[in-house]
Amino acid sequence: MRVGLGTGSTVAHLLPALAERGLPGLRCVATSPATEQAARELGLAVETLEEAGGELDIAIDGADQVDPRGWLVKGGGGAHTREKIVAAAARSFVVIVSAEKTVPAIAPPVPLELLAFGVGSTLAHLAPARLRDVPPSPNGGLIADYLGPVADPAALSVRLQATPGLIGHGLFPPEMVSFVLVGLEDGSVQRREGAKTPAARADAASGRSS
Ligand code: DER
Secondary structure, eight states: OEEEEOOSHHHHHHHHHHHHTTOTTOEEEESSHHHHHHHHHTTOOBOOTTTTTTOEEEEEEOOSEEOTTOOEEOOTTSOHHHHHHHHHHEEEEEEEEEGGGBOSSOOSOEEEEEOSTTHHHHHHHHOSEEEOSSOOOTTSOEEEEEOSOOSOHHHHHHHHHTSTTEEEESEEOGGGOSEEEEEOTTSOEEEEEOSOOHHHHHHHHHTOOO
């Protein structure tokens, strides 16, 4: 299988669990240099998305927020641009969170990645938004956060995506998510279904809406 590996503290638990299984033929695509290094140190085979043929069987990642409809916020660690590309390339995208990541409604901050060129102008269009005091991403982009209201994640997503200078944002729609596994405090796991089903993927590929 070709497996996309997310980034963050949740994925840091996933990697040794995956490596311990010693699965033959496992090919991994990492969403950050940190994940790539950790995966290689555990003996997992890591290749680029191109080397994997541009398509993955599954991708697994954490999230910062999950709302009841299945919208996610990701990018607390600034890796959301690559994470979204990998999630979109995967037939199945699985999200693992602990219970405190489940929220009644998505709230700011929403992570952003911005082109350095003209960043002041881009931030003014995205206001209220502010740069994070962190190094540029491995893509060369600047990490920032949108701090305004998020009443309608779909509408905000369209607005952010349409802003010149924006490389990527951390809102992930339910259509990108196959299911979310929520680790509860009593040790049990709740499964929440997403909207990325094989039928929905086939419809999206053929231009039909389901
Ligand atoms: O920064 C990111 O995009 C991470 O994947 C984030 O969404 C989850 O990180 P965590 O597992 O450290 O909470």
